[in-house]
Amino acid sequence: MFNNFPLWPERASTVASNVDALFIFLLIVAGMMTLLIFTCVIFFAARYRRRAGVRAEQVEGSTPLELTWSIIPMFVFMVIFFWGAVVYFRERTPPRDATEVYVVAKQWMWKLEHAEGQREINELHVPVGRDVKLIMTSQDVIHSFYVPAFRIKQDVLPGRYTVEWFRATKAGTYHLFCAEYCGTQHSGMVGSIVVMEPAQYEAWMGGGSTGPLSATGEKIFAELGCATCHRMDGSGRGPNLQGVFGKPVALTDGRTVMADENYIRECILDPAAKRVKGFQPIMPTFQGLVSEEQVNALVAYVKSLATAKPSEAPGKATASAGAPHDAGSQVN
Ligand code: CUA
Numbered sequence: 001m002f003n004n005f006p007l008w009p010e011r012a013s014t015v016a017s018n019v020d021a022l023f024i025f026l027l028i029v030a031g032m033m034t035l036l037i038f039t040c041v042i043f044f045a046a047r048y049r050r051r052a053g054v055r056a057e058q059v060e061g062s063t064p065l066e067l068t069w070s071i072i073p074m075f076v077f078m079v080i081f082f083w084g085a086v087v088y089f090r091e092r093t094p095p096r097d098a099t100e101v102y103v104v105a106k107q108w109m110w111k112l113e114h115a116e117g118q119r120e121i122n123e124l125h126v127p128v129g130r131d132v133k134l135i136m137t138s139q140d141v142i143h144s145f146y147v148p149a150f151r152i153k154q155d156v157l158p159g160r161y162t163v164e165w166f167r168a169t170k171a172g173t174y175h176l177f178c179a180e181y182c183g184t185q186h187s188g189m190v191g192s193i194v195v196m197e198p199a200q201y202e203a204w205m206g207g208g209s210t211g212p213l214s215a216t217g218e219k220i221f222a223e224l225g226c227a228t229c230h231r232m233d234g235s236g237r238g239p240n241l242q243g244v245f246g247k248p249v250a251l252t253d254g255r256t257v258m259a260d261e262n263y264i265r266e267c268i269l270d271p272a273a274k275r276v277k278g279f280q281p282i283m284p285t286f287q288g289l290v291s292e293e294q295v296n297a298l299v300a301y302v303k304s305l306a307t308a309k310p311s312e313a314p315g316k317a318t319a320s321a322g323a324p325h326d327a328g329s330q331v332n
Contacts, residue, residue: 012174012195013150014167018087020151025083029076091152094165098131102213102296105136105143105156107182108189113293115300117211122191124176126168127201133165135261135299139292144180147193153179161261168195217301220294224286238283239276245306250277264299 011017048056101124104111112120126132136145138158145164146153149172154164178189196204221227229238245264248256252275257263266273268290271283290298 009148010172010174011149011151012168012170012172013147013152014169015087015091016149016151016169018090022080022083022087026080029080091164094133094163095131098133098165099126100133100135100300101126102293102300103134103136103145103156104292104296105138105140105145105178105189107140108178108185110145110176110178110189110191111293113213113296114205115213116205117213117216118205122176123194124191125194125196125201125204127198128168128171128195129198131165131167133163135161135163135296137161137265137292137296141182142180143178143182143189146177146179147174148177149174150193155180161265163261168193171195171197171200212304213297213300214304215301217297217299217304220290220297221301224290226298229283237280239279241302242305243307245303247306249274251275252277252279261299261303264302265295268295268298 011020100115102113102115104113110122110124112124114120118125134145134154136154136156137160138156140158142158143156144153145156147166150166150168152164152166154162156162172195174193174195176191176193178186180186182189221230226238229236230241231238232240232242234240244259247259249259249263250256255274257274263274267283269285269287271285272281275281286295
């Protein structure tokens with residue numbers, strides 16, 4: 001319907017029509033209110049204009065009228081609220097089995113890394129009809145990952161992960177914008193999302209992978225000496241990381257936190273903040289020693305250990321991802 005209307009962006013994700021429907025509803029409500037107000041202004045101006053021989057009378061309140069103009073708008077606003085909440089929660093909740101892509105924003109570019117290992121700059125290739133979850137962080141200031149055709153927008157913050165997801169519904173190339181003013185070349189911080197047919201996508205994926213991100217993470221884990229304390233047999237001075245991700249963790253201060261991406265990230269960069277119960281505060285911070293990409297790889301590695309049994313040999317979990325470990329993969 002709106003394909004020839006240049007002010008209306010293309011719809012290319014599963015949530016796009018939900019967002020549009022709500023937006024159209026808001027437009028209609030606002031349009032009707034505007035019409036009602038202007039009609040009343042004009043009508044009353046004519047009806048109660050000053051005339052010779054007619055004296056103005058003071059009108060004192062009307063309970064039915066006041067109830068009407070309070071209760072009807074209340075219902076309209078409740079519709080907007082619940083409708084908006086449903087669309088919002090749908091957009092905010094990534095499906096569990098979504099494909100993961102790590103996004104690092106910086107002045108002024110987007111760096112994207114697929115969990116399978118492919119890296120891209122200012123371009124993201126995804127297949128049609130698959131849920132894609134973006135795990136995003138910034139290495140400098142606040143940016144915002146905005147894809148109008150998908151009707152998604154999420155701030156990308158330094159120092160933590162934010163998440164958004166989409167499922168593309170048709171092949172094509174769509175604009176990616178930075179929607180948060182981030183410096184002189186903010187307007188140039190653009191890119192594209194290339195949505196491909198699944199077969200095409202597999203072919204694209206097959207070319208030039210450096211191995212899964214979790215394998216890169218495993219390598220960094222070994223290089224930084226993490227494995228000397230975080231032993232797989234549980235005898236180390238740090239917690240065994242197998243089976244940890246996605247589970248609650250008991251802390252020394254009595255709290256329990258969920259081991260999600262942000263928690264793993266914080267443990268690497270600020271280990272003292274949320275110490276695991278039963279362990280000494282001996283882990284050094286890796287703040288400044290690892291890049292955002294390396295943190296992402298480490299998080300992906302810890303995640304890959306989530307399904308491993310505590311007794312399983314190290315490396316098994318990542319090997320199951322299907323791609324070979326490549327010693328030549330680079331981290332910058
Ligand atoms: Cu990045 Cu604006």
